[in-house]
Amino acid sequence: MTAVSSLPATPAAAPGRRRADAEAARYGVLRRLAPALKHDMVVNLQAVAMMAEVLNARLEKGTPAGGDLQKQVSKINRLAREAVLNCLQVAAWIEPSEDEGIRLREGVDECVALLRSNFNFRGFSVDNQVPDSGFEVSRVKLRNLLAAVLISLTDEAHSPGELLVQAQVGGGWASLSIVFVPRQEEDAALPPFEPNYRALDWADVQALAAAESVELSREEGPVALRLPRMTATPLQIVPL
Known part of the structure; x- marks a missing residue:
């Protein structure tokens, strides 16, 4: 080869044409990466939603013990922080802050x-x-x-x-x-x-x-x- x-x-390639070609290529890469980026963004959010549903079901059956309730809330809080971090990391692929x-x-x-x-x-x-x-x-x-x-x-x-x-x-x-x-x-x-x-x-x-x-x-x-x-x-x- x-x-x-x-x-x-x-x-022969004018600067404007080169910029357009580069932008088209960047868009093409992001479109191809979109399914993986979407998965990385929602996976932790889905975990938060599932934990919240479980906790809600337990609350409907009766108030759980204080210590157990605190553990569940802490776990949801940790997963939520991880979800926010993942979303920021995914956003950086699309538009890096710096x-x-x-x-x-x-x-x-x-x-x-x-x-x-x-x-x-x-x-x-x-x-x-x-x-x-x-x-x-x-x-x-x-x-x-x-x-x-x-x-x-x-x-x-x-x-x-x-x-x-x-x-x-x-x-x-x-x-x-x-x-x-x-x-x-x-x-x-x-x-x-x-x-x-x-x-x-x-x-x-x-x-x-x-x-x-x-x-x-x-x-x-x-x-x-x-x-x-x-x-x-x-x-x-x-x-x-």
Whole structure:
């Protein structure tokens, strides 16, 4: 496969067109992530509702002992706080309040966790082989690009397989490599799948990389992303 790089941007593409392409790609990624984001948002709310129904049923049968009632109320309060936190985390995928640094492996784990159920259903798995270190990158850039790459690779795949996410850090940069390894079984076939929105193609990934000023290349299969270390602010100290 011919090497393709999103940087530098194609001179023929006007700035307005590049922005439009990037926005279309971001919208496409969010639409594809919507089912997983919806699940993460409501799962704790459903638990709160179930606990409230149980407590209400017990109250209708008679007032429970004070200690037991306090335990139930405390549990509902804890679940409600978790639900609020989950909703804020989901909202950050849609509209980040501000960018922040995240450890590279932790950021990859976030994307993988969000996509795992959908990928498993479609016959794909993701193996996060990124070493655990204190190296931090932009959370927003990593989320946007890694999610787009993973979805795009599975959309173009013709058979089930595994996505390997690897990384090397050094010199103020993190170099991510994403490789798709198809299954070797002769009868391996993808289950029927109709995306909730359009498929993401390589042009979408390129548009996002150009908008985020992230180096992107693809040569003979592996996709390479190169992200800079997240710059420290007075309230944020980047680990050495």
